Structure formats: structure tokens, C-alpha cells
Amino acid sequence: MSKLTLSAAEKIVDTALAKGGELGLKSLTVAVLDAGGHLVALKRQDGSSILRPQVASGKAYGAIAVGAGSRWLDENAKTRPHFVQALNGVAGGAIVPVPGGVLIRAGEGGEILGAVGISGDTSDNDEACAVAGIEAAGFSADRG
Template identity: 50%
Template sequence: MADISLRKARTIIRKAFEKGREMQLRPLSVVVLDAGGHVQAFEREDGAAPGRFPIAHGKAYGAVMLGMSGSAQMARAEQQPYFMAAVNGVYGGQVIPVPGGVLVRDKKGVVIGAVGLTGDTSDNDAIAAMAGIDAAGLIGEA
């Protein structure tokens, strides 16, 4: 199984933070998960709320476990709330179905992990996450 390397995970985080500063976003927290949903890297900017890790993780975890972006999960939750509630139960309440959970694919289209970013609005979180993924030479689905 292909995964996101630690080097690429660090690039994603660094470039997402840079994009956040460029956009003047609130302090961000970013987690990068491998294809199995395991944490490859996490960082929280100075001033970010200490409880941001589980939010970032929940956004990324839902993306990788369901194989769909946070935006797609949110749309599904709006259309089929019982389904998403059941899915969240299956995963122990760890899924946060909103933008900012970005599925990551390699150049061949294989899912290799996900990025979860939190700290600003969900849409801005997704923009910053995509900037990091693009900078690492990977393909993101926000």
C-alpha cells in the first residue's frame, strides 16, 4: 500500500501554514494520515486552540475511511443524515463530515491518505489544505 512519506507530510503542513498566513487565517492545525488512517504528522500553529487535534483528525479520518472529501461527506450528511450518523457510530464518533478533510491521491489516482485542517472556516481550511497537497506534488479532493 502506498502512503504519504514523512517528507511529503511535512511539506503539506508547512505549505498549508504558509497559505493560511497569506490568507490571514486564524491559527491552523494540520494532520496528515496515511492510507490506513494512521497519523503520519501533526502540527498546531502558535495560538491555535489546544483541542484542534481531534477536529483535524476527524476531518481527515472521515475522508480516508470513506474515500470521499469532507465536502462530499457534508453533502451526504445533508441528504442522508441517518446514514452518516450510522457511519460515525461505526467509526466511534471520529468522523467530522465538513470541508477541511481532504482525500489525497498519488499521480496514478491511488488513495494514499488524507489531510485534516482546522482553525478557520471549513472552506478556508480546505483551501489551505489543498495548497499544501499541491505543493507536495500530490492530488487532493476537497
């Protein structure tokens, strides 16, 4: 059985930040949460604005909360806005329902080990960096 260790979380974060640099993205903040929604690792690049840690964590938390990457939340915010609004209310406003929150799975369709949330560039670019980090650590990425 795979496990999300601190070492694996650090590899995810460092790879995601390196991918952002490779793509020439704006300053990123990367949060890795375990399956219970607890913060395992967070890095905020120089120049990241002050709410980026909360946004990154909110993307990851939302993914864990619904068991799907935050792209799923984004689609549902468009088609079922009352549901996503109610869900966010129940979560105390902790969910950020836009792409950039990606589940970490133990293999394709496997157990949810946690989630990565990234904030700083476009949601699609944030998501791409999260996927790069998750895959580099040997896990499967679930975008939703």
C-alpha cells in the same frame, strides 16, 4: 508509484500553514494521515484551541473512511443524516463530516495515499490550505 513519506507530509503541513498565513487566517492545526488512517504529521499553531488536533484528524479520517474528501460527507450529512450519523457511530465518533478533509491521491483519480485535515478557520479556508499543501507536495487533492 507515489508514496506518502514523512518528508512529503511535512511539506504538506508547512505549505498549508504558510497558505493560512498568506490569507490571514486564524491559527490552524494540520493533520496528515496515511491511507490506513494513521497519523504521519501534525502541527498546531500557537493560539489553536485544545480540540483542534482531534477535529483536524477527524476531517482527514472521515475522508479516508469513505474514499472521498469530507465535502462529500458534509453534503451527505444534509441529505442523508441517518447514514452519516450511523457511519460516525461505527467509527466511534472519530469522523468530522465538514469540509477541510482532503484526500491525497497519486495523480488525478489515482490511488489514495492518505488525507489532510485542517481545522481553525472556516471549513472552506481550511480546505483551501489543505489543497495548497497537497499540490505543493506533488500529489492530487480530492475535496469530495
